[in-house]
Amino acid sequence: xxxxxxxxxxxxxxxxxxxxFRCLLKRMDYIDVEDSVRVIVACFILHNIxxxxxxxxxxxxxxxxxxxxxxxVNNGNENRESEVIRDALMRxxxxx
Numbered sequence: 001x002x003x004x005x006x007x008x009x010x011x012x013x014x015x016x017x018x019x020x021f022r023c024l025l026k027r028m029d030y031i032d033v034e035d036s037v038r039v040i041v042a043c044f045i046l047h048n049i050x051x052x053x054x055x056x057x058x059x060x061x062x063x064x065x066x067x068x069x070x071x072x073v074n075n076g077n078e079n080r081e082s083e084v085i086r087d088a089l090m091r092x093x094x095x096x
Contacts, residue, residue: 019061
């Protein structure tokens, strides 16, 4: 389905973005909402510039992106519940 393929592409792009800019891996409690939006947009722009210029991307940067967030408790139910919701939405959009 097109939505599923698009989701995979977006997940890869966000993974690369977070790998390149590790400040996106943690909460930004130290700045206000407007400034955090500016930081995120700046990361988007810089990331796109790096991608356009084919700057090296170190695959080990993704290791930290894929690690669970320190201090976050995950009993496994969240992932399964998220998958169920995502799959239901995917089926809905693929069939309609």
